[in-house]
Amino acid sequence: MLKDKKIGAAGGQNVPVTNSAAYPDWFEEYKDKYAIGIPAEESGDVTHRGFVLGAGLITRRALFLQVFDDRYPSLLNGRNGEKLTTGDDFEYCKRLLLWGFTLYYDKDLKLKHFIPAERLTIDYRDRLMDGIREATKVLSVYDRALFLHNKNKHKNRWRLLAITPFRILLARIGLSKRDLTTERQVLFYLSPFAREQDEVTSSIKKFLNNK
Incomplete structure (x- = not known):
């Protein structure tokens, strides 16, 4: 990021760690919703993906404050008490792309993402999915704006x-x-x-x- 000022955010790969006795049978299917995964085989530009994993995301503080300036506050929020609202990390990536920044993945960045046992229940999973579905409605509008912007920017x-x-x-x-x-x-x-x-x-x- 020091070498390339156009990189707005970077991320790596995340593996799960838990204090639960075991992961539930359904976890493998839903693990990406818990910000777990390996986004690419090799390090490089992943702008085409539209996001980097929010857990472990790296960015410049000054840029973050500029993107979420008081003039245009976030349309999405992270966890808020019992309500599992989500999508603020993806929204940040979408806004970076609208301003012409890129996203970078480094396979050597490895994060052990702690998932406590209470987040491995069906109730938590279903509330998480509800939050993701709500966030997707907003993120799809960002994607549409980004498509039109890229199509016409030149x-x-x-x-x-x-x-x-x-x-x-x-x-x-x-x-x-x-x-x-x-x-x-x-x-x-x-x-x-x-x-x-x-x-x-x-x-x-x-x-x-x-x-």
């Missing part, structure tokens, strides 16, 4: 802003094979005058345009 912004309304019109009346929803989203993210959408999409736009 194009002339003002030209794209000028022609997109015509693309929307043609798609609406059936004279274009372009996807109407996609074109409307492109216009929303590009235009400073576009009507506010839902809270998540509007927040992502604000973050993207206020670097």
Whole structure:
């Protein structure tokens, strides 16, 4: 990370450690939800994955504070008491990617991730999965924004802003094979005058345009 300033976050591989007598039969199937795993065979850029494991994630403090500035607070939260909300680590990675940073995996970074026995119950697992499903709704909006951003970032912004309304019109009346929803989203993210959408999409736009 010292050699490459474009690396926004890095991570390694995580193996489980527990004080339980044994792992339950279902743990192997769900272990990735506990931030356990080996993301890649070799060290290198893993930007295409969209995230590095949150447990053991490495980043620059100054960058972290900038990404979660008061102007655009996190849309997701980590563990909060009995409520197993999640996704803040993945959201951080998505925001880094929207700002043009990359993600790096180093196979020599190895973390023993402690999982206490009380987190290996079916009740905890099911509450964890509920939290993940809720977070996925928000993360999917990030992924969509990231797809559109990467698709258009090398194009002339003002030209794209000028022609997109015509693309929307043609798609609406059936004279274009372009996807109407996609074109409307492109216009929303590009235009400073576009009507506010839902809270998540509007927040992502604000973050993207206020670097």
